[in-house]
Amino acid sequence: MTPRPRSGTIRPPLADTFANTRELLDAAARVHGDRDAYVEPGSRISFAQWVSHARSVAGHFAGAGVGKGDVVTLLLPSGIDYAICYAAAAMLGxxxxxxxxxxxxxxxxxxxxxSSPALVVHGPSQLPPESTAQRLTVCIDELRSSYHEVNDLPTVDVDRRDPVAIIFSSGTTGLPKGAWxxxxxxxxxxxxAGIMSAAYDRRMTSTPFSHAGYMSKLWDQLLWGTAIVIPPAPWTATGMARTLIDERVTVGGGVPTQWAKLLELPGLDRHSFPELRVGVVATAPASPDLVxxxxDLIGVPLVVRYAMTESPTVCGTEPDDPPEVQFRTVGRPQYGMTVEVVDSNGIVLSPGMVGRVRIKGGCVMRGYWHDPDLTxxxxxxxxxxxxxxLGLITTDGNLKLVGRAGDMYIRGGFNVHPVEVEQVIAGHPAIAEAAVVGHAAPVIGEIGVAFVVPVDPAAPPTLAEVRDWTRSLLADYKAPDHLVVVETIPQTAMAKTDRKRLRELAETLPPSRRT
Incomplete structure (x- = not known):
């Protein structure tokens, strides 16, 4: 499957001509200057301030013995301090x-x-575990006092093939793995980046900064001059709306339920968020109705992105894609990426055939940190x-995901892919969110258990209604056998459906809790 070229001839304010991240940081400070780099509740920092503070912290790091190739681990919440430390480490290689x-x-x-860090930076209440107490640590409070120091940094021979970041997986299938x-x-x-980036965008995000969605986007932010806007916590629809307006957000991210709750606010129209040009849907597909x-209501297209820790950019939909494409697929490969679906022998499958998704391109990790066997x-x-x-390529060239290889269950000899069923169930007008897992059963092997969040908690759908709805769109054996109504779908630390937890719930919930 070939990538879709970037729309138009838009170019970032900074051309990609830099030998390393330190050069790019210095250039961003000069060119973007007083423009916002980060906005968090109660504070903001410009590009010039960000790089200046990072240079000061880099001097502190160097004084502690941190040099090229050393690892700096951040036990910090997402925000300005994290960004300063990330840039400081990059300045030293x-x-x-x-x-x-x-x-x-x-x-x-x-x-x-x-990661075997040379230095651990932590918050006042985020001390490293006692088992790692022998490591060199520094509290962010101490580093803040050095933000305005003037330091001469050592000359470091760093090129673009030297490592910049290690991004760890959530560890839901074992201990976290570090992609570098x-x-x-x-x-x-x-x-x-495609539609996701334009010159001097203001991007609202709730993505943890330790996540690939932030760590891998450092050059994207620096080249385009993007301001990262962190909304207030806990999330509310009113708070999201206020942030979109007050911070002139151009790219907004949220899960489907957040977008749905935003649209429920009174008095919204196409002039409510004048700067917002695109919305990004995270963790779950947006229904065609929501798209x-x-x-229609606020004049903003929603797009979907497919990524993973090992490749933070893979596929995406475009604003002009039909709502069904936004809901049923994750779009086409982004620029420079190749995506194929193969069988167990690595043979590329024809459109419509389900197989393992494989990817290649510049966004794919170099490997797992210090683990050549796993790599x-x-x-x-x-x-x-x-x-x-697991997925398939549609006849129009989009990638459709049907589940994870380990998530598939076999009901009466037939393979069932949970994601495919979830997308159908989530389209039911009485259901806001859905997740499906397999559960062991006598004779038939496995059955499907659907967990649903109803639109109206006082009037949840019945199992019969969900089964009828599913069977009207999919093979009858894919209809769930049990229905569990929940307030929320459990999520992992990476804001993905926590299927391990759902399987545990399927094991422990008594029949009376199932519809």
């Missing part, structure tokens, strides 16, 4: 990794042991990254 605050001590310890990326990877991500309503198993003989996702 050091490698940054972050720890998602939602991870537990076992996962955090695993990340620290794998160099500056060429980060530059490729900027080239593949249409968002476009070797991740790539096939043609240097494609073989994902755990």
């Amino acid at each position: 050091a490698v940054t990794t972050g720890v998602n605050p939602r991870l537990g001590p076992t996962e955090t310890t695993s990340i620290l042991n794998t 990326f160099d500056a060429d990877n980060l530059a490729a991500s900027a080239q593949a 249409r309503r968002t476009a 070797s198993t991740a790539f096939d003989s043609e240097r494609f990254l073989v994902t755990g996702d």
Whole structure:
């Protein structure tokens, strides 16, 4: 499947001609200057201030012995301090990794042991686990006091093939794995941004900064001069609307339910968010109705992005794609990316046939940090990254995901892919969100258990209604056998459906809790 070229001839304010990230940071400070780089509740910082503070912190890091190739691990919440430390490490040719605050001590310890950092930066209440207490640490409060120091940094011979970031997976299928990326990877991500980036965008995001959605986008932000806007927490529809307006947001991200709740606010029209040019749907597909309503009511197209820790850019839909394409697919490959669906022997399958998704391109990780064996198993003989996702290529060239290889269950001898069923169930007018897992059953092997969040908690759908709806659109054996009504679908630290937790719930919920 070939990528869709970038629309138009738009070019970023900075051309991609830099030998390393330090050069790009210095150029961004000069060219973008007083423009916002980061906005968080109660504070903001310009590009010039960001780079100046980072240079000061880099001097502090160097004084602590951090140099080229050393790892700096950030136990910090998302925000300005995190961004300053990330840029500071890059100035020294050091490698940054972050720890998602939602991870537990076992996962955090695993990340620290794998990355072997020369320095750990932590918040006042985010101390490293006791098992890693021997590592050199510094509190962000101490670093803040050095933000205005003037430091001469050591000369470092760094090129675009040297590592810049290690991004760890959520660890839902085992301990977290660290995918590492160099500056060429980060530059490729900027080239593949497509509709997501325009000059001096203001991008609202709730993505944890330790996530690939931030760590891999450093060059994208610096080349385009993008302001990262962090909305207030906890999330509310009113707070989202206020942020979109007050911060003149041009690119807004949210899960489907957040977009749906935003549209419920009174008095909205096409003039409500005058700067917003595109909305991005995360973690779950947006129904065709939601795509249409968002476009009709506030004049904003919703697009979908497909990515993973090992390749933070893969596919995406376009604003002019029909709502059904936005809902049923994850679009076409972004610039520079190749996506194929193959069988168990690595043979490329024809459109419409389900197989394993494999990808190649500049956005794909170089490998897993200090783990050549794990890296070797991740790539096939043609240097494609073989994902755990199952999918098919539609006749019009879009990628449709049907589930994870380990999520498929077999009901009465027939393969059922949960994502395909979830998308259909989520289209039911009484259902806001849905997730499906397989559950062991006598005779038939496995059955499907659907967890649903109703639109109206006082009037949830029945199992019969959901089964009839599903069977009207899919084969009858794909209709769920049990229905569990929940307030929310559990999510992982990476804001993805937590299927492990759902399987546990399917095991423990008594029949009385099933419809």
